[in-house]
Amino acid sequence: MTQIEYVQAREVFDSRGNPTVEVEICCANCRPGRAIVPSGASTGKFEAVELRDEDPDRFDGLGVTRAVENVRREIADALIGQDAADQRAIDDRLLELDGTENKSRLGANAILGASLAAAYASAEAQQQSPVERFAEIWSEYLESQTGVEPIQRARTSLLAKSMSLPLPMVNMISGGLHAGRNLDFQDFLILPVGATSYRQAFEWIVTIYRRLGQILNKTGHEGTLIGDEGGYGPKLSCNSEAVKYVVGAIEAAGLTPGDDVAIGLDVASTHFYDAESNTYHLNATGEEALSADDVINMLERWVDTYPIVSIEDGLAEDDWEGWKKLTERLGHRVQLIGDDLFVTNRQRLQQGISSQTANSVLVKLNQIGTLTETLETLRMAIDHGYWPVVSARSGETEDTTIADLVVATGAGQLKVGSVGRSERLAKYNQLLRLEELLADRAPYHGGGIFSSLQR
Numbered sequence: 001m002t003q004i005e006y007v008q009a010r011e012v013f014d015s016r017g018n019p020t021v022e023v024e025i026c027c028a029n030c031r032p033g034r035a036i037v038p039s040g041a042s043t044g045k046f047e048a049v050e051l052r053d054e055d056p057d058r059f060d061g062l063g064v065t066r067a068v069e070n071v072r073r074e075i076a077d078a079l080i081g082q083d084a085a086d087q088r089a090i091d092d093r094l095l096e097l098d099g100t101e102n103k104s105r106l107g108a109n110a111i112l113g114a115s116l117a118a119a120y121a122s123a124e125a126q127q128q129s130p131v132e133r134f135a136e137i138w139s140e141y142l143e144s145q146t147g148v149e150p151i152q153r154a155r156t157s158l159l160a161k162s163m164s165l166p167l168p169m170v171n172m173i174s175g176g177l178h179a180g181r182n183l184d185f186q187d188f189l190i191l192p193v194g195a196t197s198y199r200q201a202f203e204w205i206v207t208i209y210r211r212l213g214q215i216l217n218k219t220g221h222e223g224t225l226i227g228d229e230g231g232y233g234p235k236l237s238c239n240s241e242a243v244k245y246v247v248g249a250i251e252a253a254g255l256t257p258g259d260d261v262a263i264g265l266d267v268a269s270t271h272f273y274d275a276e277s278n279t280y281h282l283n284a285t286g287e288e289a290l291s292a293d294d295v296i297n298m299l300e301r302w303v304d305t306y307p308i309v310s311i312e313d314g315l316a317e318d319d320w321e322g323w324k325k326l327t328e329r330l331g332h333r334v335q336l337i338g339d340d341l342f343v344t345n346r347q348r349l350q351q352g353i354s355s356q357t358a359n360s361v362l363v364k365l366n367q368i369g370t371l372t373e374t375l376e377t378l379r380m381a382i383d384h385g386y387w388p389v390v391s392a393r394s395g396e397t398e399d400t401t402i403a404d405l406v407v408a409t410g411a412g413q414l415k416v417g418s419v420g421r422s423e424r425l426a427k428y429n430q431l432l433r434l435e436e437l438l439a440d441r442a443p444y445h446g447g448g449i450f451s452s453l454q455r
């Protein structure tokens with residue numbers, strides 16, 4: 001009943017108008033399971049390889065017809081006849097077929113599309129909703145694993161015991177590569193830590209977003225221009241001014257900064273780091289070259305001044321030494337998320353765990369390229385007390401996989417971008433449906449997951 005009969009793929013388009021891969025897989029007499037692969041702009045250099053055509057005459061070299069062909073031929077040949085309900089076997093088959101460390105032969109975009117479409121196909125065949133299917137895959141995966149020694153699990157003890165609605169981490173102001181380098185830092189986010197339900201959290205977010213637009217308009221900063229992820233993209237005089245505006249918008253919404261709604265940053269510092277001189281260049285708002293120590297001091301001052309609870313990629317993907325210092329200084333006060341640092345890769349996360357670097361990992365399916373490997377990283381994070389944050393990419397589509405996945409695994413936090421773009425709202429709206437549908441089966445822990453931080 002769950003045997004794969006048919007595999008199809010096509011080139012479709014993401015929220016930046018870039019081509020991307022859509023895969024459809026069918027089991028006998030069932031409707032197709034379908035997945036569309038997202039794509040990043042501020043990518044880490046250790047991510048699995050996204051296969052692009054590099055034909056300058058088609059979409060500036062961004063076409064994905066080679067990846068699509070790989071699904072239609074090699075992947076289809078390998079998967080037809082396989083059991084779609086055995087996710088691990090499907091993913092192992094894909095890894096074996098590709099045969100490279102970084103999925104560069106078939107393309108992580110081709111492989112992830114097939115991996116996820118198989119999960120959806122088995123859901124169709126077994127008449128399950130996506131969230132039920134992902135929950136089943138997650139619990140099968142957990143049951144198959146033994147012998148992992150929990151080191152500091154207490155820090156994340158609320159996570160992954162069962163399904164839960166995530167704390168949304170929502171971008172209000174965009175900078176860096178997502179908004180034409182108007183600011184150096186990439187995301188200025190809000191986390192509605194004091195809300196008691198996901199719906200309340202999201203209503204606060206929408207209200208704050210609206211207030212922020214009005215404030216930016218009033219101050220002459222065009223509160224209508226938005227970045228790739230729907231956050232406002234104003235040109236401000238310095239990075240900290242963005243935080244001040246966001247704090248002002250929280251207050252204007254009648255909420256208390258810190259208690260109700262905290263602040264998060266994605267510094268994305270890999271993208272203004274110069275490895276040769278080992279310095280960080282804040283160019284968008286002046287001409288400053290900072291050492292890792294300078295950046296750490298600056299971030300510490302910000303944490304002292306603003307209600308910041310989470311900092312992503314405070315230092316660059318190669319700066320393990322700086323990252324370790326950052327963790328020593330701020331790891332007990334804020335969530336320190338490794339995105340470019342870990343790229344959802346178990347080996348890199350293991351290096352972080354062993355060296356006590358960061359305390360949280362961003363989880364992006366297409367950084368690693370199969371569903372099973374994503375779950376492996378998630379499991380490793382939780383076992384070692386690292387907060388996982390499931391995340392979208394800056395190039396997204398109507399695909400809502402991450403919303404179902406974050407609920408199914410109880411991972412606790414979701415970062416998707418802002419309310420100003422429909423490919424983001426597709427996920428946020430799916431969470432509203434899931435909250436209603438699952439009710440007590442998927443509680444909302446909100447900021448409770450941060451109870452171990454000294455704030």
Ligand SMILES: O=C(O)[C@@H](CO)OP(=O)(O)O
Nearest residue numbers: 040041042043392393394
């Ligand atoms: O840096 C990030 O966290 C992501 C999503 O915000 O951006 P991108 O998909 O461009 O890598």
Ligand SMILES: [Mg+2]
Nearest residue numbers: 266268312339
């Ligand atoms: Mg990031």
